[in-house]
Amino acid sequence: MSGGFLNEPDGTNLWARGWGGGADRAGQSRTEFAGLGSGSFPPDVQAAVDGFLTAWEGFLKEDGDKARGIGANAEVSVQAYIDSDFVARAQLERLAGRS
Amino acid sequence: MTVINVPGGVEDWQKPQGDPAGIETLGDSVYRGSAAYDELDELAAIKVNKGMWAGTASEAVDRTTTDFGKIAAAMSAAAVRVGRAVTAYSEELTALQQRDEELRGTKAFLDTRRRRLISVINSTKDAEQWMIDGFVDRAKTLTGEYHDLQADVDALLADVKAQNAALIGELRAASTRRGILEGRDPIGDVAATKLLEGGIPLFSSPADAARWWKGLTPAEQQAIMMTSPGVLGAMDGLPADVRDQANRLLLDQDTDVLGQRDKDGTMSSDDEKTWKNVQAANTALGTADNYIDPIDGTKPGGFLYMYDPKAFGGDGKIAVAVGNPDTAANVAVRVPGITTDMAGSQGLMNDALNVYESARFNGSNGSVSSMMWLGYDAPDGITDTATLGEARAIDGGNRLADTLDGMTAAHGGTDQHLTVIGHSYGSTTVAHAATDHHLDVDDYVLVGSPGAGSADNASDLGVDDDHVFVGANSRDPVADLGNRGWVNLGAAGLGNDPSEDDFDATRFRAEDPTRTPTFNPGGLLGDLQNTVDPLHISNGVNMALGLGDHSKYFNPNTESLYNIGRVVGGDPSGVITAGHVHDPWYGGPTDPENWRDPTSPHTGRNIGGSQ
Numbered sequence: 001m002s003g004g005f006l007n008e009p010d011g012t013n014l015w016a017r018g019w020g021g022g023a024d025r026a027g028q029s030r031t032e033f034a035g036l037g038s039g040s041f042p043p044d045v046q047a048a049v050d051g052f053l054t055a056w057e058g059f060l061k062e063d064g065d066k067a068r069g070i071g072a073n074a075e076v077s078v079q080a081y082i083d084s085d086f087v088a089r090a091q092l093e094r095l096a097g098r099s
Numbered sequence: 100m101t102v103i104n105v106p107g108g109v110e111d112w113q114k115p116q117g118d119p120a121g122i123e124t125l126g127d128s129v130y131r132g133s134a135a136y137d138e139l140d141e142l143a144a145i146k147v148n149k150g151m152w153a154g155t156a157s158e159a160v161d162r163t164t165t166d167f168g169k170i171a172a173a174m175s176a177a178a179v180r181v182g183r184a185v186t187a188y189s190e191e192l193t194a195l196q197q198r199d200e201e202l203r204g205t206k207a208f209l210d211t212r213r214r215r216l217i218s219v220i221n222s223t224k225d226a227e228q229w230m231i232d233g234f235v236d237r238a239k240t241l242t243g244e245y246h247d248l249q250a251d252v253d254a255l256l257a258d259v260k261a262q263n264a265a266l267i268g269e270l271r272a273a274s275t276r277r278g279i280l281e282g283r284d285p286i287g288d289v290a291a292t293k294l295l296e297g298g299i300p301l302f303s304s305p306a307d308a309a310r311w312w313k314g315l316t317p318a319e320q321q322a323i324m325m326t327s328p329g330v331l332g333a334m335d336g337l338p339a340d341v342r343d344q345a346n347r348l349l350l351d352q353d354t355d356v357l358g359q360r361d362k363d364g365t366m367s368s369d370d371e372k373t374w375k376n377v378q379a380a381n382t383a384l385g386t387a388d389n390y391i392d393p394i395d396g397t398k399p400g401g402f403l404y405m406y407d408p409k410a411f412g413g414d415g416k417i418a419v420a421v422g423n424p425d426t427a428a429n430v431a432v433r434v435p436g437i438t439t440d441m442a443g444s445q446g447l448m449n450d451a452l453n454v455y456e457s458a459r460f461n462g463s464n465g466s467v468s469s470m471m472w473l474g475y476d477a478p479d480g481i482t483d484t485a486t487l488g489e490a491r492a493i494d495g496g497n498r499l500a501d502t503l504d505g506m507t508a509a510h511g512g513t514d515q516h517l518t519v520i521g522h523s524y525g526s527t528t529v530a531h532a533a534t535d536h537h538l539d540v541d542d543y544v545l546v547g548s549p550g551a552g553s554a555d556n557a558s559d560l561g562v563d564d565d566h567v568f569v570g571a572n573s574r575d576p577v578a579d580l581g582n583r584g585w586v587n588l589g590a591a592g593l594g595n596d597p598s599e600d601d602f603d604a605t606r607f608r609a610e611d612p613t614r615t616p617t618f619n620p621g622g623l624l625g626d627l628q629n630t631v632d633p634l635h636i637s638n639g640v641n642m643a644l645g646l647g648d649h650s651k652y653f654n655p656n657t658e659s660l661y662n663i664g665r666v667v668g669g670d671p672s673g674v675i676t677a678g679h680v681h682d683p684w685y686g687g688p689t690d691p692e693n694w695r696d697p698t699s700p701h702t703g704r705n706i707g708g709s710q
Contacts, residue, residue, distance in 0.1 A: 040121030045263050048270040049125070052181065055274040056132060059174065063167075067139055070167060074160045081157070 103234050105217055106242040109206055109249050115195040115259050122192065126185035130355030133178035136171045137356065138365060143168025170280065177279040182355070183325050183348045184269040190344065191262050198255055205248055213241055258317075265321050305336030305501070305508040312337050324348070332406055335505025339402045339425045346406035350384070353377045353408060369413065376408035376415040376441040383444035383471075386452070387421040393456050394464065399423070404470060405502070408441060411476040415441025418502070419448055421455050422468035425510045429458055429518070431469045431667040432506075433653075434499060436523025436547075437478045447471035450653035454520070457664025457702045465516075465669060474498045478524060489527060489593050492552055496531030500538060507539045516669045520544040522652060523577055527552045527593045533560035542666050546570035546609065546652040546659060550581040550594030557597070557604040568666050568674065570609035570659045571598035573693040574648035583682040599688075600679035608677045609659035610697035611651040661700040675700075 041049050143164040216237050223230065272278045312320070324331060324345060331337060332345035357374045360366045366374065380403070387401025405418035424430045431454050435447055448471055455469035475495030503519065517540050521529030526548035533543060534553045543560050545551065548569065557564035571578040581596025598606050652659040658675065665673035678691035 040118040040125065042116035042263060045117075045266055045270075048267040048274075052270040052274045056129075056178075059276070060132065060135070063136070063139070063170070063174065066167065070160070070163055077157070077160065 101231050101235065103220060103231070103238050104242070105213060105220070105238045106245045108210055108213060109245055109252060112252050112256060113259075115192060115199050115255075117192050119189045119193045119196070122189040123186060126182050126189060126351065127355050129178050129182040129185060130352055131359045133175045133182060133352075134356040134359040136175035136178060138360075138363075140168050140171035140175060143171060173280050177273045179352060180325055181269055181273045182352060183328060184266055186348055186351050187321075187324060187344065188262060188266045190347070195255065195259055195262070198251075202248065202251055202255060205251075209241065209244055209248060212237075216241065261317065265318070269325065305505040308334050308336030308505070309338075309508040309511070312341065332403075335501050336508040337505070338509050339404060339420065339423055339506075342404055343402040346403040347384075349406055350377065350380055350403060354381060369409075372413045373408045373415075376413075376417075376444075379442045379444040380406060380408065380415075380417055380419075383417070383419050383448040386445065386448050387419050390421050390452055390455070392459065394459050399455075399466075399468070402468075402470075405472070405474055411440075414476060414479075416474055417441045417444055418470055418472040418474055419444070419451070420468050420470035421448075421452055422466065424468040424470060424506055426466070427468035427515070428465035429461065429467045429516045429667055429669050430506070431455075431458060431467070431518045431520055432472050432499075432503065433470065433520040433522065434472055434475075434495070434525035434529050435477060436521075436525040436528075439473055439477045439525075440479075441473060444471070444473070447473060453653050453655055453660055453702065454663055454667060456655075457660050458667035460664065460702075461668025461670050463669070467667065469667070472499065472502065474502055475528060489531070489552055492524060492527040492531050492593065493535070495525075495528035496533075496535055496552075499528060499532040500536035503532070503538050503540065504536075516541050518542040518544060518667045520546070520663065520667075521548070523547045523649065524549065524593070526597070530554045530560065530594065530597075533562075537561065542566045542568065542671070544568045544570070544663055544666055545597045545604070546663070547572065547575050547578050547649050548581060548597050549577050551597045551602065552594045554597075555595055555602075557602055564603040565605060565671075567597070567604040568662070568671075569597040569602070569604045569606045570652055570662065571596075571606065571680070571690075571692075572609050572611060572614065572648045572651065572659070573690045574610075574615045577649045583680065583688050596680060598680045600681050602679075605671075605674065606677045606679050607658070607662035608675045608692070608695075608698075609652060609657075609662065610692055610695065611648060611654065611657050611659070612697045612699050613651070614648050614697060655702045656699050657702075658698055658700060660702055664702070 216234065220234055223234075226234075315323070320341075324341075328345035328348040330345075332342050332349060334342070353373070354377055357366070357370060357377055360370055361374060384401050384403055388398070390398065390401070392399055399422035402420040402423060403417075404420055404424070405416055407416040410416035424432075431451075433447070433451055433454060435450075439447065451469045451471040455467050458467045458469065461467075475498045476491055477495070478491055499519075503517070506517070519529050519532070519538075519540050519542075521527070521544070523546075526545035527550055529543060529545065530548075530552035532538065533540065538561060540562065543562065543566065545567070546569070548571070551560075554560050557567035560567055578596070578598065581594060581599070583596050583599050583601075595602055597604050651657060653663070654660060662674050665671065677695075680688055680690045682688035
């Protein structure tokens with residue numbers, strides 16, 4: 001079988017699922033951020049700390065969602081490719097049988 | 100009439116606010132945030148479509164993940180920078196609060212004296228001139244001391260303000276995507292500029308590094324600490340507290356990132372090895388931090404002088420001192436031998452603490468710093484072919500010389516007594532450092548030595564021979580390997596045996612009460628025991644006794660540790676000497692220590708050589 005066909009569908013799917021796992025962990029980090037450090041800083045620093053925490057909760061949510069989206073789309077795309085690859089292989093085998 | 104100007108004192112000031120422990124918790128959390136982004140960055144770096152998946156969808160995913168990877172890498176770097184800033188802020192706040200406490204103590208002391216002076220003046224009637232002069236003098240003295248206190252308080256408040264401003268700057272720079280992704284970090288830019296100016300003397304002398312560091316402003320120093328702790332932590336010539344701060348930042352970061360991976364089950368095999376080293380470093384440093392001085396009950400403090408858990412193929416590189424090596428009156432650097440790696444840091448730390456304790460009983464109450472130094476790639480064990488050659492000792496000697504030159508440059512040439520101790524293969528490493536380089540070392544101690552490398556005689560080490568001390572347990576097979584006289588010339592050792600009389604060093608007693616019994620199966624050797632050391636009839640015999648006695652030189656309540664303490668503490672007259680090994684041309688080597696009963700001098704007592 002030569003280029004263009006999927007040689008390692010399982011590996012590819014694992015990769016796609018790995019994305020989802022990484023994204024989930026990023027989301028968990030967002031949870032761990034919440035509330036930490038509050039009250040530990042002097043008043044003039046606390047505002048900057050609060051601003052940072054709020055911003056990073058947003059970043060982690062945004063990037064976590066984005067990563068999950070990439071993983072999900074990749075998984076769908078890979079599955080579609082596997083399906084088409086399966087069809088292509090079956091067609092080739094039928095052609096080979098006819099010959 | 101004489102006017103006595105009693106000073107008004109110093110107004111109360113704002114205490115440095117904040118909870119260092121709570122702040123450190125935030126630093127840990129931020130590091131974990133960086134670990135999450137690292138994982139996404141690593142996933143993005145895996146090009147899944149190579150040979151597995153083709154077509155437009157694959158290409159689209161590739162583009163997306165590549166772009167996402169760049170963002171993740173930038174976010175991770177920003178989180179690391181903030182994590183470092185917060186952790187450093189926490190440590191600095193602890194120091195500032197301690198300074199504040201000390202200044203408040205000084206204020207209370209001065210206020211008490213001021214009240215007493217006023218009271219005495221008010222209650223004195225018909226004072227004579229000499230009494231008035233005394234009051235004036237006391238008032239002047241108080242005025243001067245209050246002036247100094249006010250200056251110290253002003254400096255403290257300025258430092259608090261600067262530290263707060265620096266952290267606020269870091270936090271604000273990392274609070275917007277633009278600031279993170281476009282590198283709009285003014286503090287980092289200062290450090291980067293300094294790095295690019297050629298101002299960091301990475302490859303010049305430690306003395307140049309020390310001068311460069313002293314020439315920076317506190318803001319510049321802080322900025323470089325945040326952006327480049329790896330550079331500062333390894334830079335010979337920088338003050339020990341600076342290296343310590345930089346290396347602790349790296350250790351904290353590794354602890355949080357690898358700890359998160361461990362929790363997530365996403366560790367690679369390399370990560371697992373590094374993680375063991377990181378955990379060992381934390382344990383050893385914690386032991387040093389919590390160590391209590393046996394004489395004054397204070398904590399001399401731990402200093403992470405060197406830290407690289409991935410060095411030497413994963414064996415790791417580390418140096419930890421208890422007590423500040425820049426300021427202590429007596430400094431010891433201990434170099435270990437074969438089988439030692441970073442994962443075994445705790446054992447090395449224990450030995451360093453034992454040396455510290457022994458040296459503290461030095462009679463003059465001089466302060467001590469004791470460092471365990473694993474800055475070279477020690478051979479892995481007796482089956483490692485590197486053990487049979489001196490290549491690692493030569494390389495290690497070069498590295499040790501760099502460290503020692505750095506320590507000399509950092510303490511600025513003040514009067515300090517420096518002792519370098521080499522154990523086992525480490526003694527060969529120390530000997531190479533001494534013979535191959537011009538070092539500012541006062542005393543050398545070689546224990547359990549398989550040979551003194553390129554030093555044929557004690558004086559080859561660059562000090563007078565009465566500043567070279569040797570401990571050789573008569574049951575230690577490794578100490579039996581060095582070349583001796585005629586008979587053992589060309590033996591399996593790594594140079595001359597420093598405990599032999601020809602070497603001209605001072606040999607001290609180093610027998611252990613738990614030493615292996617004399618090897619004399621069935622009394623076959625008979626009276627021979629009294630004239631010839633049976634252990635030295637054949638090296639093979641001694642090797643058969645095992646390596647247990649090779650590892651007792653730093654045990655508490657031993658002759659060896661007692662004598663090492665005397666040397667490190669600057670009290671060489673207290674060393675209890677032993678007769679040298681003698682190897683006449685007409686017979687085998689003899690060791691007079693073989694037949695003497697070992698004693699057990701208490702580590703915490705200086706008996707002044709009267710034993």
